[in-house]
Amino acid sequence: MSLASQVMLDELMKKEGGSPENVVLSPVSITMALNLLASGSAGKTSDQLLEILGSKDAEDLNSKSSTMMSLFAPSSDGSESSDCDSGISPMSSMSSKPQQKGPVFNFVNALWVDHRFPLVPSFKEFANTIYKAHVENVDLDREAEKVKRQVNSWAEKATKGLIKEIVPRETELEPPLCLANALYFKGEWESQFHGSSTIHEDFHLLNGETAIVPFMTKYDELFSYGEFEDFKLLRLPYQRGPDMNKQFSMYIFLPNARYGLENLIKKFESDPKMLQSKMLNLNSEELSQVWIPKMKFSHGFKAIELMKAKGLTLPFDRNEADFSRMVRTPDGVTVYVNIILHKAFVEVNEEGTEAAAVTFVGTALGCSGPGMTRPKPSFVAEHPFMFMIVEDFSKLVLFTGAVVNPLLE
Secondary structure (H helix, E strand, O other): OHHHHHHHHHHHOOOOOOOOOOEEEOHHHHHHHHHHHHOOOOHHHHHHHHHHHOOOOHHHHHHHHHHHHHHOOOOOOOOOOOOOOOOOOOHHHHHHOOOOOOOEEEEEEEEEEEOOOOEOHHHHHHHHHOOOOEEEEEOOOOOHHHHHHHHHHHHHHHOOOOOOOOOOOOOOOOOOEEEEEEEEEEEEEOOOOOHHHOEEEEEEOOOOOEEEEEEEEEEEEEEEEEEOOOEEEEEEEEOOOOOOOOOEEEEEEEEOOOOOHHHHHHHHHHOHHHHHHHHOOOEEEEEEEEEEEOEEEEEEEEOHHHHHHOOOOHHHOOOOOOOOOOEOOOOOEEEEEEEEEEEEEEEEOOOEEEEEEEEEEEEEEEEOOOOOOOOOOOEEOOOOEEEEEEEOOOOEEEEEEEEOOOOOO
């Protein structure tokens, strides 16, 4: 979604007071939270949410949400787990597994509903059946701090400890409810990198300086690879589980120009489907060398102003918002969205990728050449680039981001 490119551009365009940071976010987590919100909206608010979410009507919205939820459903043998309490081995022990078991993921929704504002029965049914949401009855008026701790504890558990706080201490929660989506993903590379081949070399920063960073390397191996007008594209698939209808991969978009990341993101913003269409045009090609920096970082942001800039305004208007299909309120009292927070984390190393994201939504009450052999190409990511973690069959983007300095956390 265009929100992702806007967040990345905002970081790159930082003026005085700070340098650009690495960005990671989860479009599917943000979308799922908005879908849940939209299922309780009505009137013009519903129309605006459906348009932004690319759904024709409520039935189409529910169908897309069901598809997303099923994508992360556990396999029958449990090897692809979405169980919040399932044990997960540390990344360092991945290579000791005797067989490929596919990725581990967790995709969950939750609602904290003030006991004075009951959910509308149809919305409650959607939350239970389509979104598999855990619903907690709380007192958001007198026990807001307790609810905040519950939300943060839920987020930490849902993301296996990667995101410990989604709602900061200074944030004020209000009735009638708040909702959240959490996504956790952990996958091993189909072809892992060897730690003994990791080297430390220069990474060229946007300010013209360099940083010595660890690069995972491979030489003279086959990759899914493409060369386009102003960037190269590399696909790194994750090991598959028993469900052959799922294949997750990381795609790395490397600008040809050392300082070309901003232009690449602007292209993505103008045509969000452009980059995904390039994924279909990759060939298996032997690359002379592949260098990918190891990285581990998180990024968080407030989303309301960015969404307003993209045309989504009514849910945030205390006078015009219509969530009458979500909760019952007294006559003359409206519900509007006053908080949307998103935070994501990603770690990439020789064994694979671990990533997580949480999206939190809070509400409030308001009044109303011939003969020559082509040399083998290479893919050396030694300057800022974009990445996506994608499910290849559905083209659903789990995570996307921009790396400006792999050493930043």
